[in-house]
Structures are given as structure tokens and as C-alpha cells.
Amino acid sequence: MTITKKEVYSALHALLQEKQKAIEANIDQLKQSAAEDTKSSAGDKYETGREMVRQEIDKAVMMQQEYQVQMDQLNGIDPEERHEKVRVGSFVVTDRAAMFIAVGFGKIEVNGQVVFVISPQAPLARLMMNKAAGASLTFNGTPQQLVHVS
Structure with a gap:
């Protein structure tokens, strides 16, 4: 990414x-x-x-x-703040998608790349909370690995 x-x-x-x-x-x-x-x-x-x-x-x-x-x-989110673990305001890249945990906005395109802007209350965001890069999770039967958290 x-x-x-x-x-x-x-x-x-x-x-x-x-x-x-x-x-x-x-x-x-x-x-x-x-x-x-x-x-x-x-x-x-x-x-x-x-x-x-x-x-x-x-x-x-x-x-x-x-x-x-x-x-x-x-x-209320500081885009300069670095996150070690997923929380509100985190930019998360998994091996399947890129997500920004902020508000429930949906899919946007940034410099030609798709990013899903999701609410912290979204089921996937809740699964990722407090996990660091390298962690694995399964959402809707699909395994994912967190590649990057910032």
C-alpha cells in the first residue's frame, strides 16, 4: 500500500x-x-x-x-498520530483490503487505490480492535492478516 x-x-x-x-x-x-x-x-x-x-x-x-x-x-482524529494497535482513527491494511476506521462512509478511492472507510462499530472493525500488524482474524468465514496499522 x-x-x-x-x-x-x-x-x-x-x-x-x-x-x-x-x-x-x-x-x-x-x-x-x-x-x-x-x-x-x-x-x-x-x-x-x-x-x-x-x-x-x-x-x-x-x-x-x-x-x-x-x-x-x-x-476528532489526528491523522499524524501513529497507532501500534487498531483503534478509532487507525489506517489498517490487511492482505485483503485497506480500511480507515473513522466513520461509516463506505468505499473511497485515494490515489487510485480503494480504501473502505468504516465505523468503529462495524463488525469487522470490532474484530480488529486492539490487534497489531501481524495478527490474524476471520471475518465472515474469510481469514485475514493485518499487514499494516498506523
Whole structure:
């Protein structure tokens, strides 16, 4: 693995910021759409449309809050800190995949390499906790060896 924890952290930080900006723009657009909607002679149709827009705004606000929680959790991690054993904020490379234990974000690409960003509460992360490079574990019937922890 030729990428560093700092590179993974920076890439994830940038992706979360992009998602936050996109959600903010979507909320603004939905609010503008709701404000421009004028009542027509088909009153029920208007009310249904407004309700749908309101529900979309509510969903977007919830997503915005979730991204903010993830950003807050990420900001609590020091990408310069070295870890001997797996814990929150560790960059872990096994013989099967690279993972950053931070937030439940999913698969990202960093310098052309796939990294799975997983929550510390994820079953695989829980299995890896407090293990050092060289340790073995079995997840979903598949053995894995920790190659690198930082």
C-alpha cells in the first residue's frame, strides 16, 4: 500500500465537504422551489406538491446533519498520530483490503487505490480492535492478516 493515513484522511475530509455543499445547494434549491410555487386553482394538487417538497427538505436536512456528525467525528482524529494497535482513527491494511476506521462512509478511492472507510462499530472493525500488524482474524468465514496499522 503506497498511500498514507494522512492522504486517506484528507481525501475523506474533502469528500465530506463536497457532500455537505451539495446537500446545502439541494436544500436551497428545494426551498426556492417551494417559495416560487404559487397556489393554482387545483388546490389539492398544490398542497400535495408543497408537502412533497417539504418532505424532500426534511430528508436533505437529516442527511446534512449526518454528514456534520461524520465531519465532527473525523475532526476528532489526528491523522499524524501513529497507532501500534487498531483503534478509532487507525489506517489498517490487511492482505485483503485497506480500511480507515473513522466513520461509516463506505468505499473511497485515494490515489487510485480503494480504501473502505468504516465505523468503529462495524463488525469487522470490532474484530480488529486492539490487534497489531501481524495478527490474524476471520471475518465472515474469510481469514485475514493485518499487514499494516498506523
